[in-house]
Amino acid sequence: MRKISANYIFPVSSSPIKNGILILDNDGKVKDLIDPGKDAGELENLEVYNGILVPGFVNTHTHLELSHLKGKIPTGTGLPRFIHEISRLRENEKITIRDAAAQGVKEMERNGIVAAGDISNTDISFPLKVNGKIRFHTFVEVFGLKPKEAKEKVREGITFLNLIKEKFYHPASLSPHAPYSVSRELLAEISKYINTNPAPVTFHNQECMEELEMFSYNKGKLKSTLEKTDPDMTKWESPGISSLFWMLGNLPEKIKILSVHNTYTPAKDIETVCKREPPVYWTLCPGANLYIEKRIPDINTLLLYTNNITIGTDSLASNHTLSVLDELITLQKHFPEIPVEKLINWGTLNGAKALNIDKEIGSFETGKKPGINLVYGLDLQNMKLTKETKVKPIM
Numbered sequence: 518m519r520k521i522s523a524n525y526i527f528p529v530s531s532s533p534i535k536n537g538i539l540i541l542d543n544d545g546k547v548k549d550l551i552d553p554g555k556d557a558g559e560l561e562n563l564e565v566y567n568g569i570l571v572p573g574f575v576n577t578h579t580h581l582e583l584s585h586l587k588g589k590i591p592t593g594t595g596l597p598r599f600i601h602e603i604s605r606l607r608e609n610e611k612i613t614i615r616d617a618a619a620q621g622v623k624e625m626e627r628n629g630i631v632a633a634g635d636i637s638n639t640d641i642s643f644p645l646k647v648n649g650k651i652r653f654h655t656f657v658e659v660f661g662l663k664p665k666e667a668k669e670k671v672r673e674g675i676t677f678l679n680l681i682k683e684k685f686y687h688p689a690s691l692s693p694h695a696p697y698s699v700s701r702e703l704l705a706e707i708s709k710y711i712n713t714n715p716a717p718v719t720f721h722n723q724e725c726m727e728e729l730e731m732f733s734y735n736k737g738k739l740k741s742t743l744e745k746t747d748p749d750m751t752k753w754e755s756p757g758i759s760s761l762f763w764m765l766g767n768l769p770e771k772i773k774i775l776s777v778h779n780t781y782t783p784a785k786d787i788e789t790v791c792k793r794e795p796p797v798y799w800t801l802c803p804g805a806n807l808y809i810e811k812r813i814p815d816i817n818t819l820l821l822y823t824n825n826i827t828i829g830t831d832s833l834a835s836n837h838t839l840s841v842l843d844e845l846i847t848l849q850k851h852f853p854e855i856p857v858e859k860l861i862n863w864g865t866l867n868g869a870k871a872l873n874i875d876k877e878i879g880s881f882e883t884g885k886k887p888g889i890n891l892v893y894g895l896d897l898q899n900m901k902l903t904k905e906t907k908v909k910p911i912m
């Protein structure tokens with residue numbers, strides 16, 4: 518049994534407790550949470566830390582198989598050029614890709630991440646996602662703009678899903694890449710599968726202004742970049758509505774959705790989509806947004822309508838680290854008024870809810886085994902994360 522205390526404990530499911538004490542069994546399961554104001558008294562073998570204790574972080578959006586692209590793409594290129602660079606650099610030896618992905622897993626562990634939603638286009642990273650400290654949910658990503666290839670693309674995706682089910686035993690689901698890279702027919706095939714195999718679905722949403730231009734006006738740099746790689750794109754016709762509405766309208770209504778990036782999502786889209794039930798989880802990857810587009814989503818508008826926000830690191834192709842805490846520090850820097858309690862909620866329990874694992878992790882509640890992170894070097898006086906703030910997993 519371990520008894521652990523710090524300046525504050527953030528259970529996430531309830532308010533922070535000053536000098537609280539966490540009692541855990543040898544397995545790391547929460548047995549009790551003591552508020553010393555109520556249950557004063559000396560405890561034997563109490564470990565006391567300087568900082569705040571928070572549950573293990575949940576990274577709801579990453580691409581382990583792009584880890585080998587760390588530092589290969591310059592910052593601030595904008596999404597169209599970034600896409601071009603990714604497809605140019607992707608062809609690397611399998612062994613290099615797997616080694617870099619394994620380093621990525623280790624980096625996430627060091628940064629106190631206990632669960633991750635990982636996008637896979639190949640099976641290279643599958644063996645890395647079993648028997649480790651991190652619980653993975655693999656989003657097998659499919660894309661393709663040619664309607665006649667839709668069935669085949671989804672069949673390939675299902676082959677990967679079956680491989681995970683039979684050999685690598687972790688949760689997985691089928692997900693479309695982004696509005697600009699899938700056909701309506703492909704979404705129909707994906708929906709058919711999801712309807713009989715319900716699980717969370719994710720997609721990249723409104724990551725650049727050009728995506729909005731393409732969907733509303735059938736023009737712009739994203740469209741011309743896609744036309745260069747796929748001549749069929751010239752036949753693509755804009756639906757004349759927001760890409761987010763188009764995606765949601767072509768996917769099953771009753772599934773959980775993680776909409777990733779939302780860098781340019783307009784207020785009217787946010788307002789409408791926040792009425793959806795089950796809710797859309799807004800996955801923010803501020804590090805990647807700054808890397809590619811030098812911009813951060815309109816979080817103030819988002820907060821007017823919802824708190825269903827989760828955190829993703831995206832991949833090392835478009836970020837400097839794989840750390841949920843670093844993403845939260847970036848958000849705190851740009852939005853100093855957001856309470857730390859809220860940020861921690863996005864990086865823990867909300868992510869666990871989005872990935873359907875909140876019964877086991879995400880908060881300090883009796884019976885859960887959420888992992889424990891010591892977050893230290895923050896401004897405790899004003900309770901703010903600063904650039905000196907660090908994380909150390911202690912369980």
Ligand SMILES: [Zn+2]
Pocket residue numbers: 578579580636721777831832
């Ligand atoms: Zn991504």
